[in-house]
Amino acid sequence: MPTSASELYGWLDTLIQGALLGGLYALFALGLSLAFGVMRLVNVAHGDLIVLASFGAVALGVATGASPAVALALVPLGLAVLGYALQRGLLNRTLGGDALAPLLVTFGLSIIVQNALLEIFSADPRSLGAGGFETASVRLPGGIALGWLPLTVLGVAIALTFALDLAFGRTRLGRAFRATADDRVTAELMGMSHRHVYAMAMAASLGLVGVAGVFLAVRTTVAPSDGPGYLLYAFEAVIIGGMGSFWGTWAGGIILGVVQAIGSRLDPGWGVLAGHLACLAVLLVRPQGLFPRTRS
Amino acid sequence: MSRGAVKRSTATSRAGGWIALVAAAALATLPWWADSSTLRLVVEAVCLLVLAEMWNLLAGYAGLVSVGQQAFVGLGGYGLITLADLAGLDPFLCVPLGGVIAALVSLPVSRIVFRLQGGYFAIGTWVIAEVFRLLVANTRGLGGGSGQSLTSMRAYPKALRETVTYEIALVLAALALAAIYLFLRSRFGLGLTAMRDSEVAAESQGIDVRATKLGVYVAAAFGSGVAGALYFLMNLRISPDAAFGVNWSAFIIFIVVIGGIGTIEGPIVGTALFFLLREALADYGAWYLIALGAVAVVTMLACPQGLWGWVAARFDLSFFPVQRRVVLPDPPEPARRA
Amino acid sequence: MSPLLETRGLQAFYGDFQALFGIDFEIAEGEVVAIVGANGAGKSTFLGAIAGLLPVPLSQVALDGEPIGGLPAHRIAARGVALVPEGRRLFASLTVEENLLAGAYLGRPGAWTFERVCALFPVLGDKRRAHPETLSGGQQQMAAIGRALMANPRLLACDEVSLGLAPAVVRELYQRLAEVARDGLSVIVVEQDVSLAQRVSSRLYCFQEGRVSLSGRSDRLTRADISHAYFGV
Numbered sequence: 001m002p003t004s005a006s007e008l009y010g011w012l013d014t015l016i017q018g019a020l021l022g023g024l025y026a027l028f029a030l031g032l033s034l035a036f037g038v039m040r041l042v043n044v045a046h047g048d049l050i051v052l053a054s055f056g057a058v059a060l061g062v063a064t065g066a067s068p069a070v071a072l073a074l075v076p077l078g079l080a081v082l083g084y085a086l087q088r089g090l091l092n093r094t095l096g097g098d099a100l101a102p103l104l105v106t107f108g109l110s111i112i113v114q115n116a117l118l119e120i121f122s123a124d125p126r127s128l129g130a131g132g133f134e135t136a137s138v139r140l141p142g143g144i145a146l147g148w149l150p151l152t153v154l155g156v157a158i159a160l161t162f163a164l165d166l167a168f169g170r171t172r173l174g175r176a177f178r179a180t181a182d183d184r185v186t187a188e189l190m191g192m193s194h195r196h197v198y199a200m201a202m203a204a205s206l207g208l209v210g211v212a213g214v215f216l217a218v219r220t221t222v223a224p225s226d227g228p229g230y231l232l233y234a235f236e237a238v239i240i241g242g243m244g245s246f247w248g249t250w251a252g253g254i255i256l257g258v259v260q261a262i263g264s265r266l267d268p269g270w271g272v273l274a275g276h277l278a279c280l281a282v283l284l285v286r287p288q289g290l291f292p293r294t295r296s
Numbered sequence: 297m298s299r300g301a302v303k304r305s306t307a308t309s310r311a312g313g314w315i316a317l318v319a320a321a322a323l324a325t326l327p328w329w330a331d332s333s334t335l336r337l338v339v340e341a342v343c344l345l346v347l348a349e350m351w352n353l354l355a356g357y358a359g360l361v362s363v364g365q366q367a368f369v370g371l372g373g374y375g376l377i378t379l380a381d382l383a384g385l386d387p388f389l390c391v392p393l394g395g396v397i398a399a400l401v402s403l404p405v406s407r408i409v410f411r412l413q414g415g416y417f418a419i420g421t422w423v424i425a426e427v428f429r430l431l432v433a434n435t436r437g438l439g440g441g442s443g444q445s446l447t448s449m450r451a452y453p454k455a456l457r458e459t460v461t462y463e464i465a466l467v468l469a470a471l472a473l474a475a476i477y478l479f480l481r482s483r484f485g486l487g488l489t490a491m492r493d494s495e496v497a498a499e500s501q502g503i504d505v506r507a508t509k510l511g512v513y514v515a516a517a518f519g520s521g522v523a524g525a526l527y528f529l530m531n532l533r534i535s536p537d538a539a540f541g542v543n544w545s546a547f548i549i550f551i552v553v554i555g556g557i558g559t560i561e562g563p564i565v566g567t568a569l570f571f572l573l574r575e576a577l578a579d580y581g582a583w584y585l586i587a588l589g590a591v592a593v594v595t596m597l598a599c600p601q602g603l604w605g606w607v608a609a610r611f612d613l614s615f616f617p618v619q620r621r622v623v624l625p626d627p628p629e630p631a632r633r634a
Numbered sequence: 635m636s637p638l639l640e641t642r643g644l645q646a647f648y649g650d651f652q653a654l655f656g657i658d659f660e661i662a663e664g665e666v667v668a669i670v671g672a673n674g675a676g677k678s679t680f681l682g683a684i685a686g687l688l689p690v691p692l693s694q695v696a697l698d699g700e701p702i703g704g705l706p707a708h709r710i711a712a713r714g715v716a717l718v719p720e721g722r723r724l725f726a727s728l729t730v731e732e733n734l735l736a737g738a739y740l741g742r743p744g745a746w747t748f749e750r751v752c753a754l755f756p757v758l759g760d761k762r763r764a765h766p767e768t769l770s771g772g773q774q775q776m777a778a779i780g781r782a783l784m785a786n787p788r789l790l791a792c793d794e795v796s797l798g799l800a801p802a803v804v805r806e807l808y809q810r811l812a813e814v815a816r817d818g819l820s821v822i823v824v825e826q827d828v829s830l831a832q833r834v835s836s837r838l839y840c841f842q843e844g845r846v847s848l849s850g851r852s853d854r855l856t857r858a859d860i861s862h863a864y865f866g867v
Contacts, residue, residue, distance in 0.1 A: 108590070
């Protein structure tokens with residue numbers, strides 16, 4: 001069956017747009033991966049906190065008229081502080097036993113955040129304008145447009161993944177993260193207060209959430225009930241990519257984006273479903289993920 | 297010297313048994329003196345209670361924290377609609393069949409989700425529920441995204457419909473509680489409790505941990521499916537969001553956490569509290585859910601054994617005693633010196 | 635001269651179970667003190683208690699005269715107590731070099747650096763990029779001791795360093811420990827091997843079921859004394 005050039009270009013466009021979307025998913029997933037890697041914590045409120053960050057950026061824009069660049073500087077910082085306080089004040093008390101307590105507490109938080117946003121902002125979707133940047137693009141042959149915003153998001157995702165990898169491997173805090181994850185009690189003997197280390201991990205995790213939230217608000221509209229969907233995307237990126245490695249998580253995000261794009265192309269209602277099915281397929285066939293870190 | 301006896305029932309459980317019988321008899325007469333909305337409320341309460349007991353078995357005993365039981369609720373509901381409207385079976389009969397469908401589907405599902413543990417297991421079950429939701433929403437034959445009505449119930453007059461649905465609910469509640477109670481009292485239940493305390497130790501005592509977990513998962517799926525079918529039998533209308541929405545998990549988790557995890561009485565207390573809270577905060581919109589979430593978080597941190605757990609420990613009560621107590625005979629009187 | 639570390643009537647519990655029943659202990663600067671006793675006598679519990687791993691009353695442990703009982707482990711580490719735990723417990727996902735650097739997390743000033751630790755245990759320099767699971771038992775023990783030294787401690791506590799190691803390796807380890815002690819570091823060694831403990835230490839305590847059954851100068855205690863104290867007969 002002859003495939004016309006335009007159909008080929010159509011598929012290429014799908015793959016490229018999917019990969020660019022995957023950059024955003026990688027941003028969603030990095031924070032989840034970090035928190036799990038250091039503390040074995042699955043933050044069920046993760047997606048809702050991304051939405052919180054988005055609304056924070058929107059509110060900042062509405063209140064001060066500042067550009068998204070300002071939001072990009074302030075929102076992640078605010079979320080990081082929130083993360084430190086949340087971990088130190090609340091979540092640290094749930095860790096150390098079985099998985100039940102942190103799961104249920106973060107589940108409760110998820111409900112609280114979602115409905116608080118609903119009360120404050122109503123159910124209407126919001127967005128953050130970027131003065132035309134969100135639609136600017138580079139034109140490639142074959143009618144493919146590379147949006148500057150998605151390219152930026154992908155670039156930021158790559159940069160942050162690189163930075164995280166470096167930080168974990170070479171810095172004092174990164175060593176503390178890894179040591180505490182390996183053996184919390186012995187790490188304590190070296191002077192690494194696990195309460196502080198965990199709180200720093202959560203601060204970093206929510207800082208990443210903040211970055212993701214700002215870009216999300218610019219890229220698309222956000223509504224208070226969107227949170228759980230983003231949690232699932234982050235989770236799927238980590239599962240597909242494999243645990244234990246930030247680059248694996250990044251790759252999982254890209255793959256998820258591509259799979260969703262392909263699914264959407266086949267049928268508009270199938271995008272998200274395709275992503276779910278790909279994740280389940282990975283679990284069935286290669287449960288450790290596609291690029292796991294082999295060491296324990 | 298005579299040996300001690302192993303006893304199970306306590307004074308409170310025997311007293312509780314009589315109270316329960318009287319209460320059940322009173323409840324059974326409700327359709328003759330209460331209005332429709334009260335009947336619907338009780339049916340809904342039964343559905344949530346059964347779902348909560350199932351979740352309690354999974355999380356409190358088998359250590360499987362699921363945030364995706366709504367998958368089986370929805371399967372039960374859509375199973376009901378499909379069998380009743382499309383296959384022409386009697387809708388009342390389809391209630392247990394909804395459970396069977398859910399149980400059958402849970403077998404392949406377990407192959408996937410059991411690859412995960414802890415927090416990731418929980419989210420994995422959620423993904424499964426979402427898959428079902430999207431599959432159903434994309435299937436026009438099942439009503440698509442907007443759902444459909446249960447038409448086969450129109451054959452029955454309203455009063456009869458409501459009464460039979462209600463009585464089925466009561467029977468379901470009684471059966472579910474009895475089944476769980478008997479199971480936990482049996483040696484399988486003892487094995488489950490052993491597993492909860494230490495999987496490794498249980499395994500070394502010859503308990504097949506994997507098979508036990510699977511058994512509990514399938515049984516919980518069955519129970520959830522039946523509850524789902526019953527709910528939509530009463531509701532007469534189903535949609536993918538109502539059937540597979542994560543709200544089910546939110547409510548169930550709230551009920552079990554606040555009522556008391558790891559006990560049979562806990563979910564009963566939790567269900568009652570849930571409806572009380574709902575009535576009290578009915579006019580406050582989203583604040584109701586915020587309060588729900590906040591109470592759950594505070595309970596989990598301050599009182600993890602839940603309200604019933606606290607009461608039971610404080611007053612040494614147990615209406616569904618599953619523990620075995622060894623009762624030693626009194627020591628013989630020392631021989632008196634002449 | 636006042637002791638560096640002192641415990642007075644130290645009691646410790648695991649939940650309802652009492653493991654230590656009033657231990658009086660002291661160690662001066664630059665001393666090497668040994669603790670011997672059967673399994674379950676409370677030796678590891680004692681080290682855990684002074685390192686901050688167990689809750690104990692504040693006044694029952696004093697470092698430099700200051701009460702430190704029950705403080706969190708990371709704060710006691712900051713004051714210069716370094717514990718080499720039983721079973722070494724190196725960080726599995728870190729390399730040897732990273733393990734040693736982790737020991738220096740607090741950045742306490744002092745003479746111990748990565749290079750100096752490698753001078754003491756040359757094999758650690760050779761294997762700096764290796765992961766602990768690829769090291770032999772003796773090498774792991776050296777890494778664990780090196781990691782503790784990197785904290786520039788004033789008091790080093792070693793929990794059963796000889797466990798599972800060949801005698802030649804154990805001899806070498808204790809020679810190195812003796813070198814380290816000569817520079818002024820106080821060392822507590824918990825040992826199963828009584829004669830070894832006597833040889834390397836200046837004073838010795840014997841624990842028996844959570845109590846001190848014997849204490850004294852290592853060169854003055856006889857085997858008979860110790861046997862009685864060890865077994866409680």
